[in-house]
Amino acid sequence: MPYENMNQADKITISRIVKVNHAGEYGAIRIYRAQIWVSKFLYPEIVAFLEETLEHEINHCALFRSAMPERNSRPCRIMALWGNGGFVLGFATALLGRQGVWLCTAAVEKTVHHHLEDQLFFLKDRDPALFSLIKDIQQEELSHLHHAEDHITTNSLWARVLTRSIALATNAVMWLSTWGDSSKMAKSLRKHNS
Numbered sequence: 001m002p003y004e005n006m007n008q009a010d011k012i013t014i015s016r017i018v019k020v021n022h023a024g025e026y027g028a029i030r031i032y033r034a035q036i037w038v039s040k041f042l043y044p045e046i047v048a049f050l051e052e053t054l055e056h057e058i059n060h061c062a063l064f065r066s067a068m069p070e071r072n073s074r075p076c077r078i079m080a081l082w083g084n085g086g087f088v089l090g091f092a093t094a095l096l097g098r099q100g101v102w103l104c105t106a107a108v109e110k111t112v113h114h115h116l117e118d119q120l121f122f123l124k125d126r127d128p129a130l131f132s133l134i135k136d137i138q139q140e141e142l143s144h145l146h147h148a149e150d151h152i153t154t155n156s157l158w159a160r161v162l163t164r165s166i167a168l169a170t171n172a173v174m175w176l177s178t179w180g181d182s183s184k185m186a187k188s189l190r191k192h193n194s
Contacts, residue, residue, distance in 0.1 A: 006126060010126055011071075011072065013122065014071050014073075014123070014126065014127055014130065015071050015072050015073040016073075016177070016178040016179065017119050017122070017123070017130070017178070018064055018067050018068050018071050018073040018130070019068070019073050019074065019075065019076050019177060019178070020076065020115075020174055020177040020178045021060075021064045021119075021134070021137075022061060022064035022065055022068065022073075022075060022076065023075070023076035023078070023079055023082045023173075023177050024082065024112060024174065024177075025057050025058075025060045025061035025064060026061055026079060026082050026083055026086070027082035027083065027085060027086035027173070028057040028060075028061075028086065028108065029054065029057045029058055029061060029086070030082070030083050030084075030085075030086030030087040030090060031086040031087070031089055031090035031093075031104065031108065032050050032051075032053055032054040032057060032090060033054065033087070033090065034086070034087045034088075034089075034090030034091040034094060035050050035090045035091075035093065035094040035101050035104075036050045036051060036054065037091075037094075038090075038091060038094035038095060039094055039101065042094070042097075043097075043098050043101075046098060046101060049147060050101070053105075053144050056140045056141075056144070060137050060140070060141075063133060063137065064133075067129075067130060067133060071127075071130070076177045078173070078176060078177060081173060081176075082173060082177075085169070085173065089104060089166065089169075090104070093162070093166075096162070098151070099152065099153065099154050099159065100162070101148075102148040102149075102151045102152045103148075103152060103154075103159055103162050103163050103166075104162075104166055105144055105145070105147075105148035106145055106148040106149050106152060106163070107162070107163045107164075107166035107167050107170070108166060108167075108170055109141055109142070109144050109145035109148065110145055110167070111166075111167045111170040111171060111174075112141055112170070113138065113141060113142060113145060115174055116134055116137075116138045116141070119134055120134055120135060120138070
């Protein structure tokens with residue numbers, strides 16, 4: 001369906017999808033930059049993965065930024081929360097050790113994956129170009145998730161609490177950035193799959 005023929009509610013949701021994905025990539029950039037900075041001193045053997053992942057996130061952020069104009073979208077008003085929160089999260093989890101880095105990556109990427117699934121369901125028949133863009137990006141995000149999961153060696157209480165806290169914080173910032181559209185898409189998906 002051409003964008004100009006869409007109803008206003010769908011246009012707003014698509015605008016918010018691009019906005020939150022751009023903000024999320026910006027937050028991820030800040031997470032990985034902080035983790036790289038700490039890891040160069042403490043765990044240099046994981047820096048190559050973090051730098052490669054950072055390059056992916058920078059590219060994803062640019063792709064979502066370039067998708068904004070034709071969808072009447074603009075950067076999120078709470079970019080500072082994404083950026084500063086991402087930096088603090090990356091720095092703190094890196095100080096927890098390699099497991100902190102892997103747990104953070106897995107928690108963020110798993111949460112993002114669920115949101116991307118909801119977005120893909122919503123976009124499939126509405127915005128094929130954005131659907132395709134997100135589908136391609138999702139593959140790289142899944143590779144980050146699988147790499148992190150392959151390196152997690154703990155299931156201790158602190159690891160479970162950290163993982164849950166990161167997932168809750170990520171969901172909360174996404175919800176704020178989309179004015180609740182992320183919840184509406186998830187509800188619609190659950191209803192469709194019932």
